[in-house]
Amino acid sequence: MSDSKAISVERRDHGKHGTYVIRTPGLTSHATLTWTASEGVRHATHTFVPDELRGKGIAGRLIDALVADAREQGFRIAPECSYVVAAFQRHPEWADLRA
Template sequence: MTRTDPALPAVAHDPAAHRFSLAVDGHQAVLDYLPRDGAMVITHTGVPEAIGGRGIAAQLTRAALAHARQAGIKVVPECSYAAAFMQRHGEYADLLG
């Protein structure tokens, strides 16, 4: 997995909750998704303001996209952040569903 900031902990994945998360300085950042028609639909990316600006949303998104790639599934970015991220990073274009 690619890390934006090596000082940040690894992203945790809770498949039962359909969530990737990262706890930093007592704050929880999350990326939520739903499985739909064999794809991962990213519905929300949230990073508390107190820990913003450190690349945490990007780290969560990269972890979700790496999971989708490994699982062989497409991604539907309904979350505006995830959509913009995938548009900026062409290396993930093959995952768009």
């Protein structure tokens, strides 16, 4: 995974819940960020990155996709998993999106 720009995030939106997924050839497990929705807020409930992909910015790419969608679609984000909470602390420019 030498070119992180080539990483694509798949968005799965099922209305009241969904997942952002990064698939990697050769691995059976995928990086995911799961969410549930309520009253215009997406609750980021869990982020998972397989051991083989950790330390490569993969979780950050998942959160970037969530933030981009929030800006485009107009929802707010409730960080509930520890990784998303920490990402919001590192990015004060996202404060307007925090529920």
